[in-house]
Amino acid sequence: MCAANLDQLSASQIAAGVAAGDFTAVEVARAALDAVEQRDGEVQAFLQVSADLAIAAAEATDAARAAGRPLGPLAGVPVAFKDNMNLVGTRTTCASRMLEGYESPYTATCVQRLLDAGATPVGKTNMDEFAFGSSTESSAFHPTYNPWDTTRVPGGSSGGSAAAVAAGEVTVALGSDTGGSIRQPASLCGVVGMKPTYGAVSRYGVVAFGSSLDQVGPFGRRVEDVALAMNALVAAGRDPYDSTSQDCPVDFLEHLEDPVEGRTVGVVPQLLEAEGLSREERTAIQQATVALEAQGARVVEVELPNIASAIAAYYVIAPCEAFSNLARFDGVRYGYQEPGCSTLAEQTSLSRAHGFGEEAKRRQMLGAYLLSSGVYDKYYYPAQQVRTLITADYVRAYEKCDVILLPATPRTAFRFGEISDPTEMYASDMFTISNNIAGNGGISVPMGVGAESGLPVSVQLQGPAFKDRSLLTFARAIERSCSAEGVVAPAFAGKGGELQ
Ligand code: GLN
Numbered sequence: 001m002c003a004a005n006l007d008q009l010s011a012s013q014i015a016a017g018v019a020a021g022d023f024t025a026v027e028v029a030r031a032a033l034d035a036v037e038q039r040d041g042e043v044q045a046f047l048q049v050s051a052d053l054a055i056a057a058a059e060a061t062d063a064a065r066a067a068g069r070p071l072g073p074l075a076g077v078p079v080a081f082k083d084n085m086n087l088v089g090t091r092t093t094c095a096s097r098m099l100e101g102y103e104s105p106y107t108a109t110c111v112q113r114l115l116d117a118g119a120t121p122v123g124k125t126n127m128d129e130f131a132f133g134s135s136t137e138s139s140a141f142h143p144t145y146n147p148w149d150t151t152r153v154p155g156g157s158s159g160g161s162a163a164a165v166a167a168g169e170v171t172v173a174l175g176s177d178t179g180g181s182i183r184q185p186a187s188l189c190g191v192v193g194m195k196p197t198y199g200a201v202s203r204y205g206v207v208a209f210g211s212s213l214d215q216v217g218p219f220g221r222r223v224e225d226v227a228l229a230m231n232a233l234v235a236a237g238r239d240p241y242d243s244t245s246q247d248c249p250v251d252f253l254e255h256l257e258d259p260v261e262g263r264t265v266g267v268v269p270q271l272l273e274a275e276g277l278s279r280e281e282r283t284a285i286q287q288a289t290v291a292l293e294a295q296g297a298r299v300v301e302v303e304l305p306n307i308a309s310a311i312a313a314y315y316v317i318a319p320c321e322a323f324s325n326l327a328r329f330d331g332v333r334y335g336y337q338e339p340g341c342s343t344l345a346e347q348t349s350l351s352r353a354h355g356f357g358e359e360a361k362r363r364q365m366l367g368a369y370l371l372s373s374g375v376y377d378k379y380y381y382p383a384q385q386v387r388t389l390i391t392a393d394y395v396r397a398y399e400k401c402d403v404i405l406l407p408a409t410p411r412t413a414f415r416f417g418e419i420s421d422p423t424e425m426y427a428s429d430m431f432t433i434s435n436n437i438a439g440n441g442g443i444s445v446p447m448g449v450g451a452e453s454g455l456p457v458s459v460q461l462q463g464p465a466f467k468d469r470s471l472l473t474f475a476r477a478i479e480r481s482c483s484a485e486g487v488v489a490p491a492f493a494g495k496g497g498e499l500q
Pocket of ligand 1 (some may be wrong): 132133134157177178180182209429
C-alpha cells in the first residue's frame with residue numbers, strides 16, 4: 001500500500017495491511033502515537049497515553065506474523081479505552097481525584113477481548129467523573145475539546161473516546177453507556193457509537209456506575225469498524241466473571257450489507273414534537289427516513305406512551321445504584337485518603353469530601369436520600385414500576401417494526417459552560433435513556449454537518465434486546481446514503497499519523 005494517513009484507513013484495512021505485510025503493526029502504532037502527539041494538545045481526549053504498551057502489543061503482533069501464526073481481526077488497530085476500564089500497566093482514574101494514581105490491578109474483559117483480537121492499546125480517555133454527565137466538563141483533570149469546534153464540548157460521559165475517534169487519533173475506542181454516554185458524545189462528535197443490549201458485553205473490570213444500566217460499547221468512524229469491534233467483544237462468548245453477561249453468538253459483519261428492503265422502521269411522532277429538539281436534528285430524522293424508504297424499507301408510526309417519564313425514572317434508579325456502588329470509595333478500601341485525621345469518621349468524611357467532585361457528590365446525596373426509609377416507597381418503587389411500563393412499551397412497539405428511528409440528542413454540541421443547570425444537562429439524554437431502562441441496544445449514526453450550525457448532526461436507531469445486528473444493518477444503510485463514511489474532523493485530518 002502506498003503512503004497514507006492512518007486516519008483514512010478502516011479497521012479492516014489496517015488489519016489486512018498488517019497481515020499482508022504492507023506495513024507493520026509497529027509502524028501503525030508509531031503513526032497513531034504521532035497523531036496523538038500532533039492532535040491531542042488541542043483535543044485533550046486522553047488522560048494517559050500508553051506508548052510502551054502500544055509498542056509492545058504491536059511488536060507481539062508483528063512477531064506472530066513472522067512466526068506464521070494467524071493474526072486477529074483487529075491486528076494492529078489503534079484503540080483507546082475510557083478511563084473507567086482497567087488495563088494492567090495503566091491507571092484507571094474515572095477522571096476523579098478519588099482514584100488519581102490508581103493502578104489497574106487486572107484487565108477488564110472488554111479491554112482484553114480487543115487486545116486478544118490483536119488491537120494496539122494507545123491509551124485511556126477522558127470522561128465525566130465516574131461517568132456522571134453529558135459534556136466531559138466534570139472530569140477532575142481537564143476538559144476534552146470537540147474536534148469539530150474546540151469552543152464546544154464533545155458530549156459525555158465518554159467524551160474522550162468519541163473525540164479521540166473523531167480527531168483520527170485512534171480507529172476504535174470503547175465507552176460505557178448508562179443513560180446515553182456512548183450515543184450522545186458520538187452524536188456531538190460526528191462518529192458512530194453503539195450501546196449493545198444489556199448483557200451482550202461483559203462489565204467485568206469496568207468501574208460500576210448503575211449496575212442495572214451500564215453497558216460497554218464501541219466508537220468508530222464507520223459502521224463497519226463498530227461491527228468489527230463488536231465481533232471482538234462477543235466472540236469468546238459469555239464472561240463467567242459478569243453474572244449478567246450472556247452468550248451473543250452473532251457475526252456482526254455477516255449481514256452488514258444486507259438490503260433493508262421490506263423491513264420496517266418505526267418512528268415515534270410524539271418524540272419529533274419534543275420540546276428542545278432542534279430543527280437540524282429533526283431534519284436529520286426526515287433525511288434518514290427518506291433514505292431508508294428509498295432503499296425499500298417500510299416506515300410505520302409506533303407509540304412509546306411512557307417515554308416522557310424515562311428521565312425521571314432514570315434519575316431515581318441511577319443515583320440509587322451509584323450511591324451503593326460508590327460507597328466503596330471510602331479512603332480505606334479504595335480511593336483518596338485524607339491525611340492527618342484522628343478518627344475513622346473524620347477520615348471517611350474528609351476523604352469523600354475532597355476526593356469527589358460536585359456532580360459525583362450530588363448523585364450520591366440524591367441516591368442516599370432516595371433510598372432512605374420513608375422516601376424509598378415514594379420514589380424508588382414507582383421508578384421501578386415506570387421501568388416495567390417503558391420496557392413493555394418497547395416490546396409492543398417492536399411487534400410492529402424491526403428498529404425505531406429517533407434522534408440521538410436534542411441538539412448539536414454546546415459551548416463550554418453553556419449548560420450550568422444540572423437538570424438541563426440531564427435532558428441531553430432525553431432520547432437515549434429509555435433504551436438503558438429497557439436494556440435494549442441503540443446506535444448513533446452521523447448524518448454529516450448541520451446546514452445552520454456546521455456541526456455534526458446524527459440520528460439514533462434502537463432495537464429489541466439481542467437484535468443488535470439489525471441495528472448495524474440499518475445504520476449501514478443510512479451511512480451508505482446519508483453520511484460521508486470515515487470522516488475525520490477537518491481541522492485534524494492528516495495532522496501527523498503518516499503511514500509509509
Ligand atoms: N448523562 C447521563 C448521566 O449523567 C448518562 C451518563 C452515562 O451514560 N454514563 O447520568
